[in-house]
Amino acid sequence: MEEKEMQANEAQENTMNINADENAAGITNMDESIVENETEKLKEELNEQKDKYLRLAAEFDNYRKRTSKEKYELIQTAGKDIIISLLEVLDDIDRAEYQINNSADFALQKEGVTLVFNKIRST
Template sequence: MNKKQHLPEEETNGLNINADENVSGTEHLTDPLEESDQDQLEAELQESKDKYIRLAAEFDNFRKRTAKERVELFQTAGKDVIVALLDVLDDADRAQAELEKSENNAASKEGILLVFNKLRNTLQSKGLKAMEAIGKEFDPDLYDAITEIPAPTEALKGKVVDEITKGYYLNDKLIRHAKVVVGK
């Protein structure tokens, strides 16, 4: 049956029917895939879909993470400059405390205080925020304990009694720990 059989055209209405064709006239192109091959192909397709979904999710996470990192980078871009200015701000605070004690030359005192306030306001507009420490519970993540002293009252035990150097946040990120005295 390897050879093709031909029937006369009048019997087939002009169709050339081969022996490889089934009775209904549709051609039998290939052997049907075995069920195990179909299962294997479906498993591979499912695996490919799963890989695609995971890759898309991973890319989406990457995109979100880099966008967040970029925002954080812009928020803390001037961190080095601001950290360097913190010493100047500390000096300004000490000078202001001394100026307020003296009564000499009120006009120059007022001018100097205006400059100090302008410095503070400019740094605050860039995201700098002073840490409140006095009277707060001692937290080693926020404060550096310089020393411990006997607490003046029972309520101040384990709390910050005095602040030697202020701590600061830049856009809600700690950039300098406060140096404090703790009551024991």
């Protein structure tokens, strides 16, 4: 009887081992599909992050170019405004020089030069 019990126990263990192997294979197949799904999700997320990075880099490059252009235009405009305002003063200086050379009235010459200096200071 012991021999029959031993054979029955062995048969039961073999059946359990076979079932365990089948379950392990099933879990492996399930794990592979889960891993594949996770891999796909991670690839999609990586592609989204790469796209965001490229867009951000392009946006920053455009910002840098735009601010550089605005700065250049500001410098050009500021220089132009200064030159235009100084042209008026230069015209006044030319008139003062003409009056100094052609007029004998020292008080008028002094007043003209003072007006030119005041105009330079206000510019």
